[in-house]
Amino acid sequence: MDFEALNALKETISNQTDVALEITKQLLQTELKDENMVYSPLSIHILLSMIAADETGPSLDQFLSVLKSKSTNDLNSLAFNLVTAVLADGSASCGPCLNFANGLWVREPHSLESSYQQVLCNSYKASIKQVTMGTSSEEVRTEVNAWVEEQTRGLIPEILPPGSANGIRISANALYFKATWYDEYFHESETKEDVFHLLGGDIVDKVPFMTSSAEHCITAFEGFKALRLPYQASEDYEDCRSFSMWLLLPGAIDGLPALAHRVCSEPGFIDVHLRSWERVEVGKFLIPKFKISTRFEASDILWKLGLTARSSEMYHQAIIEVNEKDTTAAAATVDDMCFAMCEDYRIKKKEDFVADHPFMFLIKEDRTGTVLFMGHVLNPLGD
Numbered sequence: 001m002d003f004e005a006l007n008a009l010k011e012t013i014s015n016q017t018d019v020a021l022e023i024t025k026q027l028l029q030t031e032l033k034d035e036n037m038v039y040s041p042l043s044i045h046i047l048l049s050m051i052a053a054d055e056t057g058p059s060l061d062q063f064l065s066v067l068k069s070k071s072t073n074d075l076n077s078l079a080f081n082l083v084t085a086v087l088a089d090g091s092a093s094c095g096p097c098l099n100f101a102n103g104l105w106v107r108e109p110h111s112l113e114s115s116y117q118q119v120l121c122n123s124y125k126a127s128i129k130q131v132t133m134g135t136s137s138e139e140v141r142t143e144v145n146a147w148v149e150e151q152t153r154g155l156i157p158e159i160l161p162p163g164s165a166n167g168i169r170i171s172a173n174a175l176y177f178k179a180t181w182y183d184e185y186f187h188e189s190e191t192k193e194d195v196f197h198l199l200g201g202d203i204v205d206k207v208p209f210m211t212s213s214a215e216h217c218i219t220a221f222e223g224f225k226a227l228r229l230p231y232q233a234s235e236d237y238e239d240c241r242s243f244s245m246w247l248l249l250p251g252a253i254d255g256l257p258a259l260a261h262r263v264c265s266e267p268g269f270i271d272v273h274l275r276s277w278e279r280v281e282v283g284k285f286l287i288p289k290f291k292i293s294t295r296f297e298a299s300d301i302l303w304k305l306g307l308t309a310r311s312s313e314m315y316h317q318a319i320i321e322v323n324e325k326d327t328t329a330a331a332a333t334v335d336d337m338c339f340a341m342c343e344d345y346r347i348k349k350k351e352d353f354v355a356d357h358p359f360m361f362l363i364k365e366d367r368t369g370t371v372l373f374m375g376h377v378l379n380p381l382g383d
C-alpha cells in the first residue's frame with residue numbers, strides 16, 4: 001500500500017483508536033486491571049462492523065454510535081482497506097507475517113440477504129458457511145474453533161467454550177501477527193535476570209530482561225517514557241507500512257493506573273504522543289521477556305458502551321509472546337447471536353529505559369495509526 005493511500009486512512013483509523021481506548025477503559029474497570037492483559041481492539045471493531053452491516057433502525061444507530069462512524073458504508077470501506085492492504089501478509093517480502101480473516105456460520109432455515117452476502121464477500125472477504133438442519137451445537141462449536149485455530153496458527157484452539165454455539169448466526173474474526181525486530185537489538189546471551197517491581201510493592205526475582213546498547217527511539221514526557229521498537233519492514237518498495245511495538249513506561253513504580261487513565265481519557269493521546277520519535281543513545285536498558293494470554297466475554301463491555309439492542313454472547317481471546325528475536329501475537333473474536341437484530345533523527349542524548357515495573361504496550365501500524373494489539377504487563381512471569 002503506497003504512502004498516499006495510507007495517509008488517507010488516518011482520520012478513519014483515528015476513530016477506531018478512540019473506540020479501542022473506550023473498550024480499554026472499560027476493561028480496566030473489571031478484574032483485568034489486576035492481571036496481565038492483552039487484547040485486539042481491531043478484532044472486536046471489525047467483527048462489530050461486520051454485524052452492523054446487516055442492522056437497521058435503532059440497533060444500527062447504536063452500532064454507529066459505539067463505533068464512532070457515520071454510516072455502514074464507512075465501516076465497510078475501512079474493513080476493506082484493512083483486510084486487503086493494511087493487514088495484508090508481508091512475509092513473502094521479509095515483512096511481518098499477517099493473517100486477518102472473517103467467517104460467518106448461518107443455521108438453516110435462516111439465510112442471509114443477497115446484499116449482505118455481497119458486503120461480507122467484497123468488503124470483509126468473509127467465508128460463509130450454511131449449517132444444515134440437524135447439526136448439533138457441539139459440531140458447530142468444534143468447526144468454529146477449528147477455523148479459529150487454523151487462522152491463528154494454532155495459538156487459539158478453543159475460543160468457544162463448551163455449551164456455546166447455540167445461536168442462529170455465528171460471526172468470527174481472527175488475527176495473527178508475527179514479526180522480527182528491525183535490527184538485532186537483543187541477544188539471548190545478553191539476557192539477564194533481575195527484579196521486577198509489582199504494583200503492590202512486592203518484587204519478583206529472576207525475571208529475564210532483554211538488554212541492548214543500540215540506539216533506540218525513546219521520548220520522555222511528563223510522568224512517563226515512550227519506547228518505539230520497530231519491526232522488520234517489507235523489502236517491497238511499494239509497501240510503505242511500518243509496524244512497531246510501543247512501550248509506555250510510567251516514571252513511578254506504581255504509576256501504571258494513572259498512566260492508563262491518561263491514555264484512555266485524554267483526547268488524541270496516542271496520536272499526540274506516539275506520532276514521532278527520535279533515536280537516542282541508551283544508558284541502562286531493560287525490557288522483560290513476556291508471554292501472556294487473556295480471554296473475556298465482550299458482551300458486558302459493549303453493553304456498558306451503549307450496545308444494548310441485541311442479544312448475543314461475544315467471546316474474545318488474545319495471546320502475545322515477546323522475546324529477543326520477534327513478537328508473536330494472535331486474537332479472535334466470536335459472536336454467538338441468539339436472534340437477528342521512519343524517519344532518522346540526530347542522536348541528542350542518552351536515555352535510560354528500565355521496564356522493571358508495570359507498563360503498557362501496543363502493536364500498531366505507524367503510518368495509519370492502526371492499533372492491532374494493546375495491553376499491560378503487571379508481572380512478566382505471570383500468565
